[in-house]
Amino acid sequence: MSSPSSSNLPLKAIPGDYGLPFFGAIKDRLDYFYNEGTDEFFRTRMQKYQSTIFRCNMVPGPFMAQNPKVVVLLDAVSFPVLFDTSKVEKKDVVATYMPSTNFTGGYRVCAHLDPSEPKHAIFKGLFLSTLATRHDKFIPLYRSSLSQLFIDLEDEFSSKGKAYFNDYCNKMSFNFSANLFCDRNPSSTILTSDKATKFFDLWLFFQLAPLMTLGLPKILNFLEDIVLHTFPLPSLLLKCDYNKFYKVFNEYAKSILDEAESLGIKRDEACHNLVFFVCFNSYGGMKTALPALIKWVGLAGEELHRRLAEEIRTVVRSEGGVTFAALEKMSLTKSVAWEALRIEPPVAFQYAHAKEDLVIHNHDASFEIKKGEMIFGYQPFATKDPRVFERPEEFVGDRFVGEEGEKLLKYVYWSNGREIDDPTVGNKQCPAKNLVVLLSRVMLVEFFLRYDTFTVEAGTLPLGTTATFTSMSKVTSS
Ligand code: HEM
Numbered sequence: 001m002s003s004p005s006s007s008n009l010p011l012k013a014i015p016g017d018y019g020l021p022f023f024g025a026i027k028d029r030l031d032y033f034y035n036e037g038t039d040e041f042f043r044t045r046m047q048k049y050q051s052t053i054f055r056c057n058m059v060p061g062p063f064m065a066q067n068p069k070v071v072v073l074l075d076a077v078s079f080p081v082l083f084d085t086s087k088v089e090k091k092d093v094v095a096t097y098m099p100s101t102n103f104t105g106g107y108r109v110c111a112h113l114d115p116s117e118p119k120h121a122i123f124k125g126l127f128l129s130t131l132a133t134r135h136d137k138f139i140p141l142y143r144s145s146l147s148q149l150f151i152d153l154e155d156e157f158s159s160k161g162k163a164y165f166n167d168y169c170n171k172m173s174f175n176f177s178a179n180l181f182c183d184r185n186p187s188s189t190i191l192t193s194d195k196a197t198k199f200f201d202l203w204l205f206f207q208l209a210p211l212m213t214l215g216l217p218k219i220l221n222f223l224e225d226i227v228l229h230t231f232p233l234p235s236l237l238l239k240c241d242y243n244k245f246y247k248v249f250n251e252y253a254k255s256i257l258d259e260a261e262s263l264g265i266k267r268d269e270a271c272h273n274l275v276f277f278v279c280f281n282s283y284g285g286m287k288t289a290l291p292a293l294i295k296w297v298g299l300a301g302e303e304l305h306r307r308l309a310e311e312i313r314t315v316v317r318s319e320g321g322v323t324f325a326a327l328e329k330m331s332l333t334k335s336v337a338w339e340a341l342r343i344e345p346p347v348a349f350q351y352a353h354a355k356e357d358l359v360i361h362n363h364d365a366s367f368e369i370k371k372g373e374m375i376f377g378y379q380p381f382a383t384k385d386p387r388v389f390e391r392p393e394e395f396v397g398d399r400f401v402g403e404e405g406e407k408l409l410k411y412v413y414w415s416n417g418r419e420i421d422d423p424t425v426g427n428k429q430c431p432a433k434n435l436v437v438l439l440s441r442v443m444l445v446e447f448f449l450r451y452d453t454f455t456v457e458a459g460t461l462p463l464g465t466t467a468t469f470t471s472m473s474k475v476t477s478s
Pocket of ligand 1: 346430435436
């Protein structure tokens, strides 16, 4: 890849415009959801302006967002400005709108705080240390959650001849997340009932609906646009059930809440943060990331499966089990996990406000952004930048193997930071960055210890992907 020095690049005005007030934003919203679709929306504008940086309105627009105007970034070079908290502010930037704090007990939770706000460091530090102290639980707890997942999948597969992965994956992900952070097993509570995933799917939907379309028949587009994208869905409808789950966390996750109190945080604020941490960050992340992994590995075909099975079984045999050390030795498995996160980043949208007047650049030019402007990155384009990645649209399982391959990791951004960086209290990178990569690898390990190969049917969800197993061949040789 040619790495341009920004000083040699011409300074250009950012192309694109916002159209008429109100109507421009509505037009962009209709194009985004109904006339073009997400990828096409960005692709047509990138081609029209011959630039990976341009201006447009971002959904949802009126009346959800006060200001829908953004500067869009679509390449690997400009994208990381969104991670530089010395240059951008990440306060309340879920999107151009913010879900009501009534979904989280009236509090702004860690994920919505900017590192300049003192509470961000307290909560992020708490979450980082909570994860560190549970390090030894990761592999055994996840492996036992996966055992149940595979039993359920096989049952469904043998009775129906195919098995829809997402539902079982959701159940597994929720149980894993809840168990990881509770002091004792919440299995006798509402937290591990089927109601939990149904409720939290709805709770996530209510907060993220302005970014979604349900793919309904065209005739219903207008109605959908009003209901999902124009006014917020009422949090009051969920309050009663939310409180039931909150109570269980309050009772079962005492040690984290005690620690939060010792850091000067009110117990109820800590507990609402914990609910968000477990049910939005962790469950929401896993339910998006893992089906995408299975989909891409499934579609990659038998040859990749053969190589993965061989690597996994050889290393597990020589290391005497599935350990951190064993996982480190599986270079292809590691690479496949990263490749899935590259080709389909689970959180596709990143937003931030410029803290000051900035000059950013892409491969070809520099551009000025004014203080206060909203910067928006659509990550799937940045991590498929053809000037960084060869065959960017292709799932290349061994892309990150070896010294040369690993050099590309600095362009993998799924965690809201570069894969070669680490989450800290001063940045907004996912504190579970290493855990998520571990979970992806162990998913592959457990799969290929049981099966030789498989096929999947892929589908889409309003935010994410579906994978349905259409064949699963059990291990024939070890
Ligand atoms: C499994 C897939 C996961 C994905 C794809 C994911 C992705 C992300 C991303 C993209 C962000 C940054 C959001 C933004 O500011 O734009 C983030 C933040 C965060 N994630 Fe994750 N995450 C995952 C799992 C987890 C898990 C398992 C946990 C906790 C156990 C977690 C806890 C958090 C927290 C607390 C933040 C806020 C960080 C901050 O405010 O500095 N995530 N995650």
